[in-house]
Every structure is written in structure tokens, then in C-alpha cells.
Amino acid sequence: xxxxxxxxxxxxxxxxxxxxxxxxxxxxxxxxxxxxxxxxxxxxxxxxxxxxxxxxxxxxxxxxxxxxxxxxxxxxxxxxxxxxxxxxxxxxxxxxxxxxxxxxxxxxxxxxxxxxxxxxxxxxxxxxxxxxxxxxxxxxxxxxxxxxxxxxxxxxxxxxxxxxxxxxxxxxxxxxxxxxxxxxxxxxxxxxxxxxxxxxxxxxxxxxxxxxxxxxxxxxxxxxxxxxxxxxxxxxxxxxxxxxxxxxxxxxxxxxxxxxxxxxxxxxxxxxxxxxxxxxxxxxxxxxxxxxxxxxxxxxxxxxxxxxxxxxxxxxxxxxxxxxxxxxxxxxxxxxxxxxxxxxxxxxxxxxxxxxxxxxxxxxxxxxxxxxxxxxxxxxxxxxxxxxxxxxxxxxxxxxxxxxxxxxxxxxxxxxxxxxxxxxxxxxxxxxxxxxxxxxxxxxxxxxxxxxxxxxxxxxxxxxxxxxxxxxxxxxxxxxxxxxxxxxxxxxxxxxxxxxxxxxxxxxxxxxxxxxxxxxxxxxxxxxxxxxxxxxxxxxxxxxxxxxxxxxxxxxxxxxxxxxxxxxxxxxxxxxxxxxxxxxxxxxxxxxxxxxx
Amino acid sequence: xxxxxxxxxxxxxxxxxxxxxxxxxxxxxxxxxxxxxxxxxxxxxxxxxxxxxxxxxxxxxxxxxxxxxxxxxxxxxxxxxxxxxxxxxxxxxxxxxxxxxxxxxxxxxxxxxxxxxxxxxxxxxxxxxxxxxxxxxxxxxxxxxxxxxxxxxxxxxxx
Numbered sequence: 001x002x003x004x005x006x007x008x009x010x011x012x013x014x015x016x017x018x019x020x021x022x023x024x025x026x027x028x029x030x031x032x033x034x035x036x037x038x039x040x041x042x043x044x045x046x047x048x049x050x051x052x053x054x055x056x057x058x059x060x061x062x063x064x065x066x067x068x069x070x071x072x073x074x075x076x077x078x079x080x081x082x083x084x085x086x087x088x089x090x091x092x093x094x095x096x097x098x099x100x101x102x103x104x105x106x107x108x109x110x111x112x113x114x115x116x117x118x119x120x121x122x123x124x125x126x127x128x129x130x131x132x133x134x135x136x137x138x139x140x141x142x143x144x145x146x147x148x149x150x151x152x153x154x155x156x157x158x159x160x161x162x163x164x165x166x167x168x169x170x171x172x173x174x175x176x177x178x179x180x181x182x183x184x185x186x187x188x189x190x191x192x193x194x195x196x197x198x199x200x201x202x203x204x205x206x207x208x209x210x211x212x213x214x215x216x217x218x219x220x221x222x223x224x225x226x227x228x229x230x231x232x233x234x235x236x237x238x239x240x241x242x243x244x245x246x247x248x249x250x251x252x253x254x255x256x257x258x259x260x261x262x263x264x265x266x267x268x269x270x271x272x273x274x275x276x277x278x279x280x281x282x283x284x285x286x287x288x289x290x291x292x293x294x295x296x297x298x299x300x301x302x303x304x305x306x307x308x309x310x311x312x313x314x315x316x317x318x319x320x321x322x323x324x325x326x327x328x329x330x331x332x333x334x335x336x337x338x339x340x341x342x343x344x345x346x347x348x349x350x351x352x353x354x355x356x357x358x359x360x361x362x363x364x365x366x367x368x369x370x371x372x373x374x375x376x377x378x379x380x381x382x383x384x385x386x387x388x389x390x391x392x393x394x395x396x397x398x399x400x401x402x403x404x405x406x407x408x409x410x411x412x413x414x415x416x417x418x419x420x421x422x423x424x425x426x427x428x429x430x431x432x433x434x435x436x437x438x439x440x441x442x443x444x445x446x447x448x449x450x451x452x453x454x455x456x457x458x459x460x461x462x463x464x465x466x467x468x469x470x471x472x473x474x475x476x477x478x479x480x481x482x483x484x485x486x487x488x489x490x491x492x493x494x495x496x497x498x499x500x501x502x503x504x505x506x507x508x509x510x511x512x513x514x515x516x517x518x519x520x521x522x523x524x525x526x527x528x529x530x531x532x533x534x535x536x537x538x539x540x541x542x543x544x545x546x547x548x549x550x551x552x553x554x555x556x557x558x559x560x561x562x563x564x565x566x567x568x569x570x571x572x573x574x575x576x577x578x579x580x581x582x583x584x585x586x587x588x589x590x591x592x593x594x595x596x597x
Numbered sequence: 598x599x600x601x602x603x604x605x606x607x608x609x610x611x612x613x614x615x616x617x618x619x620x621x622x623x624x625x626x627x628x629x630x631x632x633x634x635x636x637x638x639x640x641x642x643x644x645x646x647x648x649x650x651x652x653x654x655x656x657x658x659x660x661x662x663x664x665x666x667x668x669x670x671x672x673x674x675x676x677x678x679x680x681x682x683x684x685x686x687x688x689x690x691x692x693x694x695x696x697x698x699x700x701x702x703x704x705x706x707x708x709x710x711x712x713x714x715x716x717x718x719x720x721x722x723x724x725x726x727x728x729x730x731x732x733x734x735x736x737x738x739x740x741x742x743x744x745x746x747x748x749x750x751x752x753x754x755x756x
């Protein structure tokens with residue numbers, strides 16, 4: 001590889017991509033070429049840096065300068081000032097919100113300080129479309145080590161000792177799964193990578209595939225060697241076109257280098273990978289449903305046992321792991337089980353990637369050691385709640401998880417603690433809510449999702465969730481009774497106990513956890529017909545306070561249904577019969593005259 | 598329902614797709630993805646051809662098409678608008694964006710404007726949660742939207 005003095009790393013993940021990072025990358029390349037610097041400065045499109053809130057991001061190496069919210073028009077200034085004259089472009093540096101200080105090295109930013117990147121180690125560092133860059137960072141070394149120096153049993157032993165648990169949500173020990181599949185006797189076995197990231201609000205698998213596809217390919221080959229499989233399949237969402245493209249490029253390159261195909265690295269081991277596309281069904285994250293979908297059928301789950309490790313894809317033993325789980329494997333082999341097991345808590349080893357989103361200042365993708373507290377994640381890494389509002393709850397584990405509150409903030413995050421608090425790890429979505437979010441509405445939102453995504457095979461999930469949703473809808477419309485709240489609870493337990501698969505067994509979690517933690521709010525919806533967050537339209541009115549109204553007419557002009565009347569400089573009034581409660585008047589009023597009652 | 602006349606070119610293309618997958622019934626979902634790429638949607642006529650080519654029942658094909666939200670049996674508008682209803686977008690006000698699109702385009706979710714220009718749909722998470730709330734028009738992602746910005750987006754395509 002050519003030696004460059006300087007590298008400009010431009011984030012090309014989906015988030016930054018949507019903010020014109022592609023054009024920015026082109027501009028940087030063009031200007032570098034025009035100035036004749038192309039032999040000294042290399043411009044690379046990389047995977048996600050994680051700090052999506054401040055994207056698009058450009059990182060200048062070797063001085064580690066971190067530019068945020070860079071537009072295509074900023075390309076010239078970065079090159080003329082920073083690259084040529086060595087002067088940092090101050091206005092594009094991250095500003096510490098507390099001290100108003102410009103920070104140029106990402107290591108000193110609150111967002112990165114507490115992070116430890118194992119699964120995301122290469123995201124933002126390498127060009128995902130260039131296998132040489134992966135190899136330069138010890139890529140495929142683990143595979144070579146396994147194939148030439150170790151027996152499958154030895155590799156499985158390392159995996160077991162490392163304590164790595166499935167990152168897709170279940171938390172099943174990965175090494176044990178590999179061992180079970182390796183012991184199943186069959187002429188053919190399969191390695192499946194579950195990249196059907198259906199949990200709304202989670203995007204770690206997408207980012208890994210976009211930023212470091214080779215780590216997944218390498219791990220799948222290692223897994224194939226351990227369990228005795230020659231075929232690998234990646235089941236990936238069709239909604240992730242960029243990840244699909246990058247994965248395809250990576251697979252082709254690996255084949256070219258003899259790292260996939262016949263006789264890997266000159267040994268007698270064959271392994272190749274094919275892609276299968278999902279088509280938008282949340283339930284397909286469940287492994288038996290996923291396997292049916294790969295066989296071209298409806299993605300309906302079946303009873304376990306038999307587990308896929310014994311009878312999976314076309315009834316052959318199949319080892320299904322999630323993208324993030326695989327991404328950890330090469331590092332574990334290279335650095336050893338003891339190293340990995342030294343990170344994390346007693347029963348949850350290593351790190352976990354979380355997608356921080358919702359009402360939080362630093363939205364993005366983070367990776368922290370297991371055992372980090374929610375408070376550290378939300379307030380130190382996440383930078384606290386947006387617009388200085390008050391923290392209300394955080395939903396972990398997506399639609400299958402629960403809402404955790406203030407009292408859970410100091411709980412160290414690991415698989416078992418989250419379950420004990422009434423939520424779950426899930427795939428690592430973390431949605432933060434503030435005082436403006438109504439918890440009854442949140443529960444309803446999640447149930448709406450489950451009702452839509454239920455495959456319909458078993459009745460507790462198909463019918464039960466529908467009934468839960470109806471009761472919640474009744475509550476948000478102010479027609480609920482106290483018995484309804486009991487009914488919600490009872491029905492939730494029945495669904496949890498009797499549903500066929502993970503989707504149904506966890507779908508009532510948002511209902512139960514919101515009732516547990518926000519019982520007052522449920523009661524208010526029933527007895528006071530009140531929604532304190534002001535989200536349930538049926539339970540609120542927009543009213544103009546006469547003393548505050550100066551008669552500027554802003555509200556009346558912006559009302560889409562002309563429900564506001566009043567003279568200029570006179571007090572305005574909202575006609576409740578016409579008002580559609582869109583909230584436009586509240587947003588437009590500069591005098592705090594419009595309030596929710 | 599009126600039968601739709603499919604162009605013979607496209608039917609040939611579809612048959613070639615089925616052939617490229619060796620008429621394997623296990624490849625049904627891959628075939629459907631390609632078919633939707635060719636026709637833009639999957640009307641009953643297309644499903645019938647696929648069923649014949651892969652030697653499965655039409656009911657089986659329909660069962661799969663109706664199971665997955667990515668497949669549609671109705672033609673989309675020239676500029677399909679998809680509003681993300683993932684949790685991150687929801688808590689950042691996606692509902693208001695939907696209402697505004699409905700109002701501006703004067704259609705409901707799942708419908709197409711009478712001139713065939715726009716169709717409106719909801720989807721779950723495109724993974725651009727950092728930009729929430731997010732809307733896709735075709736493949737283009739619009740992020741950090743407010744209800745006020747809806748008009749401008751529609752105007753961009755209405756020409």
C-alpha cells in the first residue's frame with residue numbers, strides 16, 4: 001500500500017449519507033486532486049463514527065481532529081486551511097456544551113470518553129470497501145490462526161471461556177451454541193448471520209455491516225470451521241441497501257483473496273457465503289421464523305425444541321448468530337478469552353453496542369463495557385436530555401423491552417440486571433423519553449407495532465395483543481375504567497405465559513413496565529381524564545390565557561382550521577368545537593399565552 | 598377487479614429472473630424482490646406467473662406477499678413518500694409529520710394521489726435515528742423534519 005502523510009476519514013454511514021456526506025467525499029477528493037496532493041493525502045469513506053447527532057463527520061489523521069456537521073461546501077476550507085496550512089478549522093470543531101470550549105480530539109469528548117470499542121473497532125477507521133485496510137488492522141489473522149494452529153474444539157473452548165453471549169437479544173452463550181451445533185451429526189450444516197435488525201430505533205448491525213463487513217465474514221468462516229459447515233448465509237433486511245452493497249463487495253474481495261471459497265488459505269477447509277433478503281417482518285428476527293423466511297416461506301416461528309442447532313435450514317443443523325456477536329469473534333481469538341472475560345460483569349462479558357436515540361442530546365451509536373450504568377450512558381455519553389427537559393424514562397430492548405425510570409439509573413447494565421428491572425437487553429436500542437412523553441401512549445405505540453408485526457400463528461399473540469391495544473386506545477381517549485388497568489395486567493401475564501415465540505412472550509413488557517413504573521399516570525387517564533404530558537388529544541384542550549395574549553394574531557394566522565378568532569391587539573379565543581389540537585398555535589405563540597389544559 | 602395487462606417485455610424479464618434462480622421454490626422471496634423491482638408492485642397477475650414458474654400454488658405466493666410489509670400489491674406513486682415510524686422518530690414527532698403529509702397531499706396512508714405523483718406509506722426504522730424524524734421520498738432521506746418543512750419537500754417534487 002502507498003504511504004500517505006495524512007488521511008481524511010469521511011463518515012459514509014446511512015445517517016451521514018443522508019446529510020450529503022457522499023458529495024462531501026467527492027468534493028474533498030476533487031480538491032485534493034486539483035491541488036496535486038493525491039499522493040500525500042488520502043480521502044476515505046468509512047463506516048459510522050457513532051456520533052450521528054453531529055454528522056456528517058470528518059476525521060483528520062494522524063492529528064485526530066474531529067470535524068462535525070461538515071457540509072460539502074466546507075471541503076475547500078478544510079483542505080486549504082488544515083491540510084495545506086496546518087491550521088484547524090475552528091468553526092467545525094465540536095463545542096463542549098458546558099464550557100463552550102472547542103474540542104479537536106475525539107478522545108476528550110464526553111461522547112467518546114467512556115466508550116470501549118470492540119465490535120465497532122474498525123467502524124470509522126477503515127474503508128469498508130477495501131479488504132487491504134481490514135487486513136492491515138489484523139483482519140483475517142484470527143481465521144488463519146484457527147485454520148492452521150487450532151482444532152475446532154480448541155476454538156470452541158476459547159469461545160466458551162470468553163463468556164460471549166448472543167448480542168441479538170436472547171443472551172445465549174455463543175460458545176455453547178457452537179458446541180451444540182458442532183456435535184449435531186449431519187452431512188451438511190449451515191452458519192447463519194442474523195442481520196434482520198427489525199427493532200425500531202436500533203441500528204448497530206447496520207453500522208457494523210456498513211463499516212466493517214469483513215469482521216462478520218471472518219467470524220462466520222471461523223464458526224463454519226468449528227461446527228463443520230461449508231455454507232454461510234446472511235439474512236439481511238432489504239431496507240438496508242447500503243449495507244447489502246458493502247457486504248457484497250466484501251464477499252467478492254474475500255473470494256478473490258482466497259478467504260472464501262475452496263480451500264481457505266491453502267488449507268482443506270471450504271467455506272462460502274450467500275445473501276438472503278428479508279422483506280420487512282419483525283418476527284423474522286426470531287431464529288426459527290428467520291429460517292422459514294430463508295426457505296422462501298412466510299416467516300412464522302415454530303416450537304423449540306428442536307433448536308436450529310439440531311434441525312434448522314432445510315432440517316440441517318444451523319448455527320444462527322447476530323451481526324454484533326460475530327463482530328466480537330475475531331478479536332476474542334486474537335486477544336484471548338481471558339482478555340475478553342476481564343471486561344464486563346460477572347455474567348455478562350465484553351461490551352455492548354447501544355443505539356441511543358429519542359430525546360437525548362447526543363444521538364448515536366455507542367459501545368460500552370457491560371456494567372456501565374444507565375446514568376453514565378444517558379447523561380455522560382448521551383449528554384443529557386434535549387432542550388434541558390426532565391428525564392422521564394428510557395426504553396431498552398425495543399418493543400419487547402420495558403421502560404426504566406429514574407430509580408434504575410444507577411443499575412449496571414447487563415443481561416440479568418435489565419431483566420430483573422422489568423426490561424431486557426434486546427438488540428440494544430435505547431430510546432430516551434422526557435416529561436413530554438405520555439407513558440400510556442408509549443405503551444399503545446409499542447402494542448400497535450406488535451399487533452402489526454404479529455405473524456398470526458398463535459392466538460395469545462394474534463388476539464391478545466389486539467385486545468391490549470384496544471384497551472390502551474380506550475384509555476388514551478379518556479374512556480377507560482379502573483377495571484381496564486387490571487384487565488391489561490391479567491391479559492399481559494396470559495400472553496407472556498402462553499405465546500409461541502419470543503415476540504409474543506415479550507410483547508406485553510412495555511405495558512407491564514409502564515403500569516409498574518407510571519401507575520399514577522394510568523390512574524390519571526381514567527379518573528381525572530387527564531394526560532399530564534399533553535399527548536393524548538382527547539384529554540386536552542389548547543386554551544389562550546387572556547392576560548398573556550397581546551393580540552399579535554400569530555396563532556390565528558397559523559391555525560390550519562381557522563379555529564382562532566380575535567382582533568389585532570385584542571385577546572384571542574380558540575373555538576374548541578373546531579380545533580383539531582394540532583399544536584401549531586402553541587408553537588407559534590411567543591408570549592406563553594397558549595397552554596395545554 | 599379489472600385484470601391488468603402486463604407488458605410482454607416485462608413478463609419475459611420476470612421469466613428470466615425465475616430461470617436465473619433455477620425455478621427453485623426456496624428462492625421465492627428473492628424472486629419477489631426482483632419482480633417488485635421490475636413492475637414496481639406485485640399485482641395478482643405477476644404472482645400467478647411466479648407461481649407457475651416456481652411450481653407452487655398461487656395461494657402460497659400470495660401468503661408470502663401479504664406476510665411481508667416490503668411487498669406491495671398496489672402501485673406506488675411516482676414519488677413514494679415513506680414516513681419512518683420507528684420509536685426514535687415517533688418520540689421526536691413523526692405523527693405530526695404524517696398528519697401534515699396527509700393534509701398537504703390530501704390522501705391517507707396507503708393511498709396514492711389522483712395524478713399518480715405521490716403515495717404515502719409508513720415504515721419502521723431506516724436506521725437513521727440520528728436524524729429523527731425521518732422521511733424517505735424514493736430513496737432520498739430527509740431528516741430533522743418539522744411539520745413546516747413538509748410543504749417544501751412536496752413542492753420539490755410537484756413540478
